[in-house]
Amino acid sequence: MTSTTSGNRIDIKKFIDERSISPYQWLLVVLCFLIVTADGMDVAIMGFVAPSIIHDWAISRPEFGLVMSAAPIGLVIGALFAGPASDRIGRKWVLITSVFLFGVFTIATAFAQSPFSMAALRLLSGVGLGAAxxxxxxxxxxxxxxxxxxxxxxxxxxxxxxxxxxxxxxxGWLIPVHGWPV
Structure with a gap:
């Protein structure tokens, strides 16, 4: 990739490769690390909260299956749409938007009142995370x-x-004290 400024050509990849890692690049590493950390949390959380939710809502494990499968389906949808959207409007904007959506829908999941509403919110969270x-x-x-x-x-x-x-x-520490919504 090259860019021109005042008639001079700049090879951007060469420019990046020839310099030490800047504070901005370290910030990007940290932010991307946190996004991936959130993904790890999201994947594991349902295994910990499912027994409490199943008990509180008095539903069977098969009935809770819709909730368990919603986020992975959302991940696929988000990943499929993220590439083309990023190419059209820019990677940073898609990333910021997807992280925002993931955060909002994840928080909203704590207020779900039924398996269907939780599944819908988990699906939308998955779309955001799948794009991120x-x-x-x-x-x-x-x-x-x-x-x-x-x-x-x-x-x-x-x-x-x-x-x-x-x-x-x-x-292990929060659910016994405060319940699954925490």
Missing amino acids: MPNSTTLLSEYAPQRKRALLITVMFTGFNLGSALIGFAA
């Missing part, structure tokens, strides 16, 4: 210098395991 994951990876790849790209992406993806582990600790 590929965009965060691509955005970090574009901004990272070639010599550090693999390391930075690996660091980003360790957030998934951290998120899964953290939610286990948090759920």
Whole structure:
């Protein structure tokens, strides 16, 4: 990719590759890491809250299956639409929008009153997260210098395991005291 300013051509990839990692790039690594951490939390959380919800709503495990499958379906939908949308309107805007939607619908899930409403909110959360994951990876790849790209992406993806582990600790401590909505 090249850009022209005042008649001079700049090779943007070469420009990035020749410099040390800037504070802006480190910020991007941290933000992408947090997005992947949220994904890890989201994937693991239902395993911890499902027994409480099933008990509170007096429903069977098969009835709760719709809720359990909603987020992964949303992930697929979000991932399929994220690429073309990012190419049209920009990766940053799609990423910001998807993280916002994921956050709003995840918080709203705590107020769900039925399996159907929870499934709908989990589906929408999944769409947001499904759009965020590929965009965060691509955005970090574009901004990272070639010599550090693999390391930075690996660091980003360790957030998934951290998120899964953290939610286990948090759920084990919070759910018995405050219930599943917390």
